[in-house]
Amino acid sequence: MQWETVIGLEIHTQLATQSKIFSAAPTAFGAEPNTQACAIDLGLPGVLPMLNAEAVRLAVRFGQAINADIAPRSVFARKNYFYPDLPKGYQISQYELPIVGTGRVEIVLDDGTIKTIGVTRAHLEEDAGKSLHEDFHGFTGIDLNRAGTPLLEIVSEPDLRSPAEAVAYAKKIHQIVRYIGISDGNMQEGSFRMDANVSVRPVGQKTFGTRAEIKNVNSFRFLEKAIAFEVERQIELIESGGTVIQETRLYDAVKDETRSMRTKEEANDYRYFPDPDLLPLEIDDAFLSAATADLPELPDAKRTRFQSEYGLSEYDANLLTASRELADYYEAVARACNEPKLAANWVSGELMAALNKSEGEISASPVSAHALAGLIARIQDGTVSGKLAKQVFEGMWSSGDTADAVIEAQGLKQITDSSAIEAMIDAIIAANPAQVEQYRAGKDKVFGFFVGQVMKQSGSKANPAQVNELLQRKLSA
Amino acid sequence: MSLDCTDIDKIAHLARLAIAPDDRTRYATDLSRILDLVAQMAAVDTTGVTPMAHPLHMAQRLRPDLASEPNQRERFQSIAPLTEGGLYLVPKVID
Numbered sequence: 001m002q003w004e005t006v007i008g009l010e011i012h013t014q015l016a017t018q019s020k021i022f023s024a025a026p027t028a029f030g031a032e033p034n035t036q037a038c039a040i041d042l043g044l045p046g047v048l049p050m051l052n053a054e055a056v057r058l059a060v061r062f063g064q065a066i067n068a069d070i071a072p073r074s075v076f077a078r079k080n081y082f083y084p085d086l087p088k089g090y091q092i093s094q095y096e097l098p099i100v101g102t103g104r105v106e107i108v109l110d111d112g113t114i115k116t117i118g119v120t121r122a123h124l125e126e127d128a129g130k131s132l133h134e135d136f137h138g139f140t141g142i143d144l145n146r147a148g149t150p151l152l153e154i155v156s157e158p159d160l161r162s163p164a165e166a167v168a169y170a171k172k173i174h175q176i177v178r179y180i181g182i183s184d185g186n187m188q189e190g191s192f193r194m195d196a197n198v199s200v201r202p203v204g205q206k207t208f209g210t211r212a213e214i215k216n217v218n219s220f221r222f223l224e225k226a227i228a229f230e231v232e233r234q235i236e237l238i239e240s241g242g243t244v245i246q247e248t249r250l251y252d253a254v255k256d257e258t259r260s261m262r263t264k265e266e267a268n269d270y271r272y273f274p275d276p277d278l279l280p281l282e283i284d285d286a287f288l289s290a291a292t293a294d295l296p297e298l299p300d301a302k303r304t305r306f307q308s309e310y311g312l313s314e315y316d317a318n319l320l321t322a323s324r325e326l327a328d329y330y331e332a333v334a335r336a337c338n339e340p341k342l343a344a345n346w347v348s349g350e351l352m353a354a355l356n357k358s359e360g361e362i363s364a365s366p367v368s369a370h371a372l373a374g375l376i377a378r379i380q381d382g383t384v385s386g387k388l389a390k391q392v393f394e395g396m397w398s399s400g401d402t403a404d405a406v407i408e409a410q411g412l413k414q415i416t417d418s419s420a421i422e423a424m425i426d427a428i429i430a431a432n433p434a435q436v437e438q439y440r441a442g443k444d445k446v447f448g449f450f451v452g453q454v455m456k457q458s459g460s461k462a463n464p465a466q467v468n469e470l471l472q473r474k475l476s477a
Numbered sequence: 478m479s480l481d482c483t484d485i486d487k488i489a490h491l492a493r494l495a496i497a498p499d500d501r502t503r504y505a506t507d508l509s510r511i512l513d514l515v516a517q518m519a520a521v522d523t524t525g526v527t528p529m530a531h532p533l534h535m536a537q538r539l540r541p542d543l544a545s546e547p548n549q550r551e552r553f554q555s556i557a558p559l560t561e562g563g564l565y566l567v568p569k570v571i572d
Contacts, residue, residue: 019544039549039553
């Protein structure tokens with residue numbers, strides 16, 4: 001039987017605020033346990049939540065970025081469950097009336113076609129604390145620093161049909177939240193966590209199969225592997241006569257498998273109701289325009305513009321708009337040297353390779369956009385050959401100097417003085433009479449030998465075009 | 478709607494309430510009557526009425542994003558039954 005995979009993603013992205021969503025406790029990552037958990041986060045009696053304006057503003061920006069309706073009135077609800085990392089006994093979330101309504105994003109598939117993926121909704125909620133299950137002689141350790149951290153939960157339609165599509169969509173959301181500055185998207189620190197609802201159905205069937213939910217995946221690679229495993233598991237199960245049960249599963253990266261998550265908490269009845277401690281959230285036009293007035297150019301628009309304005313291929317444009325920092329860097333280089341294609345080659349080639357190797361961020365690149373433009377200008381005006389330019393780049397990378405300083409210090413200036421090149425050629429012709437004879441007898445391939453000799457003699461600094469021209473003249477004389 | 482003792486046990490478990498077995502019948506009767514009242518209200522035609530999320534006709538006020546809460550871990554943990562290395566210790570939640 002032919003099976004179709006159906007995937008929907010729920011992405012929790014941590015909003016980049018200074019303080020928590022309902023309290024004035026700080027949100028900085030990595031603090032000593034429980035030093036950033038105040039009375040509100042601990043759910044002590046008599047406290048009231050106070051909604052953070054910045055969390056609302058960031059949620060509104062996201063809604064605008066995915067062309068969604070922003071609800072003029074949304075409501076906070078209590079999602080009830082008992083777990084020690086949630087001291088109140090409920091999580092404040094949004095249920096029936098979320099702040100961000102239906103929106104959409106575009107993803108590029110492997111074959112280059114563009115697919116639109118629906119976003120059902122995005123709602124504000126508070127994060128829970130962290131449970132540490134090891135090393136406490138039979139007890140669980142609880143750190144509530146993360147409790148109350150603002151999250152935007154972004155829920156997709158079940159529009160995704162393969163692990164690759166799910167990853168493309170997740171990457172797109174990741175790219176958007178970072179572009180518009182609502183989250184740092186740091187996956188190691190848990191600022192961007194993904195849950196995947198996965199089901200399979202026979203091709204052509206209209207209704208969905210029973211889904212399993214894979215919780216808390218924090219890398220794109222694991223997301224792809226976890227879904228691929230889960231799809232295989234469900235198909236094998238059904239084909240061998242079993243049925244998929246609706247359950248929560250966890251992905252084990254070491255064993256590369258998903259398995260049923262068993263906890264002592266089995267009450268999946270959240271009994272949502274509007275939180276009486278919070279009034280409805282109203283967003284007027286003034287708040288909306290203030291929140292979205294400075295939205296930057298979004299990745300899709302930037303990619304299209306890079307193609308038309310700089311004549312880049314779709315591949316290059318896609319690569320260079322992956323992050324806003326990279327796109328800004330590229331654009332600064334392209335504008336400063338006025339050679340957009342050469343700039344694209346250098347940024348996506350030497351620069352990216354060097355950054356990958358050093359595992360550094362582009363913002364901390366030892367070669368600034370201005371300096372790279374300076375190097376490209378020296379290639380253009382013939383001061384340095386394309387080949388030696390790579391050596392110049394390496395020098396710039398390790399010293400932080402300008403191209404001119406490195407060319408000067410390492411003596412990499414291209415030799416364009418015809419008489420100097422001619423002298424070299426004369427000497428080489430004189431020293432290799434046998435090869436000269438071969439060439440003159442019609443063996444054209446020997447020409448390469450002479451070019452190689454001249455380049456070797458000049459330390460690769462002789463201008464290649466001049467070498468070719470002069471050699472041809474001298475050899476046929 | 479009528480609840481039986483099994484429903485009472487389930488609700489008590491969800492709310493983490495210990496209910497004496499002898500009280501279950503009384504809870505079942507009382508809660509069933511409350512649900513009947515809700516059913517009576519649910520029967521009213523509310524077409525065109527905006528659901529009320531809060532009895533006050535006011536909107537939520539927003540707080541500026543300032544991290545002004547100091548660390549008071551010592552005070553908060555002084556009433557906790559068990560702590561270690563700054564963590565609250567609770568009975569194991571995962572097998």
